[in-house]
Amino acid sequence: MELWFSEHQTPDLSLGLRLRRTLHREHTRFQELLVVDSEAFGRVLCLDGTIQVTERDEFFYHEMLVHLPLMAHPDPRRVLVIGGGDGGSLREICRHEVVEAAVQVEIDPAVMAASRAYLPTLAVGFDDPRVDVRVADGIAFVREHREAFDVIICDSTDPVGPAQGLFEADFYRSCRTALRPGGILAVQSESPLVNADVVRRVALGMNAAFGQSHLALGPMPTYPSGLWSYTLATAAGDPRRPLPSRPLPERLRYYTRDIHAASFLLPPFVEEILAPATEP
Amino acid sequence: MELWFSEHQTPDLSLGLRLRRTLHREHTRFQELLVVDSEAFGRVLCLDGTIQVTERDEFFYHEMLVHLPLMAHPDPRRVLVIGGGDGGSLREICRHEVVEAAVQVEIDPAVMAASRAYLPTLAVGFDDPRVDVRVADGIAFVREHREAFDVIICDSTDPVGPAQGLFEADFYRSCRTALRPGGILAVQSESPLVNADVVRRVALGMNAAFGQSHLALGPMPTYPSGLWSYTLATAAGDPRRPLPSRPLPERLRYYTRDIHAASFLLPPFVEEILAPATEP
Numbered sequence: 001m002e003l004w005f006s007e008h009q010t011p012d013l014s015l016g017l018r019l020r021r022t023l024h025r026e027h028t029r030f031q032e033l034l035v036v037d038s039e040a041f042g043r044v045l046c047l048d049g050t051i052q053v054t055e056r057d058e059f060f061y062h063e064m065l066v067h068l069p070l071m072a073h074p075d076p077r078r079v080l081v082i083g084g085g086d087g088g089s090l091r092e093i094c095r096h097e098v099v100e101a102a103v104q105v106e107i108d109p110a111v112m113a114a115s116r117a118y119l120p121t122l123a124v125g126f127d128d129p130r131v132d133v134r135v136a137d138g139i140a141f142v143r144e145h146r147e148a149f150d151v152i153i154c155d156s157t158d159p160v161g162p163a164q165g166l167f168e169a170d171f172y173r174s175c176r177t178a179l180r181p182g183g184i185l186a187v188q189s190e191s192p193l194v195n196a197d198v199v200r201r202v203a204l205g206m207n208a209a210f211g212q213s214h215l216a217l218g219p220m221p222t223y224p225s226g227l228w229s230y231t232l233a234t235a236a237g238d239p240r241r242p243l244p245s246r247p248l249p250e251r252l253r254y255y256t257r258d259i260h261a262a263s264f265l266l267p268p269f270v271e272e273i274l275a276p277a278t279e280p
Numbered sequence: 281m282e283l284w285f286s287e288h289q290t291p292d293l294s295l296g297l298r299l300r301r302t303l304h305r306e307h308t309r310f311q312e313l314l315v316v317d318s319e320a321f322g323r324v325l326c327l328d329g330t331i332q333v334t335e336r337d338e339f340f341y342h343e344m345l346v347h348l349p350l351m352a353h354p355d356p357r358r359v360l361v362i363g364g365g366d367g368g369s370l371r372e373i374c375r376h377e378v379v380e381a382a383v384q385v386e387i388d389p390a391v392m393a394a395s396r397a398y399l400p401t402l403a404v405g406f407d408d409p410r411v412d413v414r415v416a417d418g419i420a421f422v423r424e425h426r427e428a429f430d431v432i433i434c435d436s437t438d439p440v441g442p443a444q445g446l447f448e449a450d451f452y453r454s455c456r457t458a459l460r461p462g463g464i465l466a467v468q469s470e471s472p473l474v475n476a477d478v479v480r481r482v483a484l485g486m487n488a489a490f491g492q493s494h495l496a497l498g499p500m501p502t503y504p505s506g507l508w509s510y511t512l513a514t515a516a517g518d519p520r521r522p523l524p525s526r527p528l529p530e531r532l533r534y535y536t537r538d539i540h541a542a543s544f545l546l547p548p549f550v551e552e553i554l555a556p557a558t559e560p
Contacts, residue, residue: 004294006294006296010320011298011319012297012298012318012319012320013295013296013297013298013320014284014294014295014296014297015293015294015295015296016286016293016294016295016296017292017293017294018291018292018293038292039291039292040290040292040293057473059549193337193501217499219497219499219505219506219507220506221473221505221506221507225499225501225506226499226500226501226505226506226507227499227501227506251548252548253547253548253549254547254548254549255547256545256547256548258545259545259547262542262545265536265538265539265542267533267534267535267536267539268531268532268533268534268536269339269533269534
């Protein structure tokens with residue numbers, strides 16, 4: 001007898017994982033939360049039927065989302081994570097010795113509790129003494145801060161429901177105000193194949209707030225299409241090259257200095273998505 | 281009522297595509313052939329239940345498999361394709377004006393007939409006057425040739441059944457003999473996440489035949505894990521940089537000169553797969 005989990009990534013596309021067992025299921029205040037143990041990707045955390053992280057491939061996503069902005073910033077002492085309730089982004093941030101404070105603002109405490117209980121390789125991020133976890137709405141939190149962070153990382157769910165406002169120009173403007181001079185905003189910006197509209201909307205919104213933005217690409221097997229994007233913006237400098245001044249964290253599995261620079265080299269089909277709307 | 285095609289990419293992992301309709305189904309002399317029309321990826325050709333090409337994402341695979349070796353070779357006049365019965369590799373090869381002859385050796389004529397009937401954007405590759413299509417066993421064909429080709433492209437199915445011999449050192453040695461001086465062999469070498477054993481076996485086999493080999497990575501949404509590899513080897517030169525002397529084909533969607541060089545920059549988890557067996 002076989003047990004499978006199927007994620008309908010779009011109405012026309014599904015990913016199926018054969019399961020060892022179901023570990024946890026709960027209706028939180030905000031969403032349906034499911035933790036399963038899969039043969040192919042280890043433990044998997046799903047929210048409203050959408051895979052958020054798997055033990056086996058989360059390194060692609062967290063290494064790119066975190067090390068791109070942190071290695072591009074000359075001195076990232078104070079880092080803010082919006083979302084990221086599984087702890088994976090905090091784990092990667094705390095591998096940088098230069099970081100003095102990492103604040104996480106997650107709206108749903110049940111996600112953090114589930115990660116602590118079932119995803120110890122991710123939840124390890126909560127245990128660093130530099131970490132300060134707040135249960136709050138990220139949009140409101142950012143709006144209340146001025147020149148407070150060197151890097152803001154938006155580790156959000158897809159742009160439906162509570163995360164929708166995290167994909168809008170207003171939020172990016174608040175982020176710019178909450179960043180110190182030279183600060184960098186990095187957001188997960190979905191798949192250029194499945195969510196070209198989101199990729200474009202994020203770029204336009206970040207351009208409006210920062211004057212420019214830069215898209216990076218990387219693999220992410222359990223996300224729709226397997227090709228994922230990250231968008232970075234800063235009011236000063238260019239985040240497309242890692243700074244040579246600081247050592248990389250050890251034992252990374254995907255990110256390298258070379259891959260940092262290479263991830264910003266875009267194929268023509270992605271350049272087309274980002275092309276100004278006025279061009280033919 | 282919904283019609284779905286499910287590919288079991290491994291016993292533990294499946295990809296599901298919602299279908300408009302089934303177009304063709306046939307037991308050929310070698311394999312079960314199925315052509316379906318999917319909502320997410322357009323028309324799809326499957327062999328023995330495994331997706332070979334889809335109209336929407338085949339450009340990633342064919343552009344990388346063909347333009348990596350052709351842009352790395354100073355003067356690729358004679359090109360051989362082993363497999364590639366859909367015509368997509370021939371199509372990309374014929375976009376290079378310098379090519380004088382493109383020979384394709386495909387073992388199963390039913391694949392070519394199905395592509396002509398249902399995949400016109402791929403089968404267009406058969407219509408170029410420089411193309412010579414042979415129905416034959418690729419391994420035997422290569423063995424019978426000496427210094428006959430500038431580039432050999434192995435556009436094979438997975439290493440099970442008839443394609444198994446295309447992943448072995450003996451075949452790579454025959455390819456080296458069939459190549460002219462300075463010639464390049466390029467093979468599709470599966471997913472480093474799902475088929476690490478194959479990636480490693482191909483590298484060891486090509487190292488044995490050529491003294492070295494070089495792995496490149498690229499996205500391929502409908503193949504297992506979405507991250508695909510291509511391995512190149514040559515007895516002379518280094519294929520990791522495209523040569524600046526020739527113009528690129530126009531209207532490419534994935535491949536660029538920058539992406540050529542970037543695709544050979546490997547993440548640590550892939551370096552580990554390729555590390556010499558004697559290291560700890």
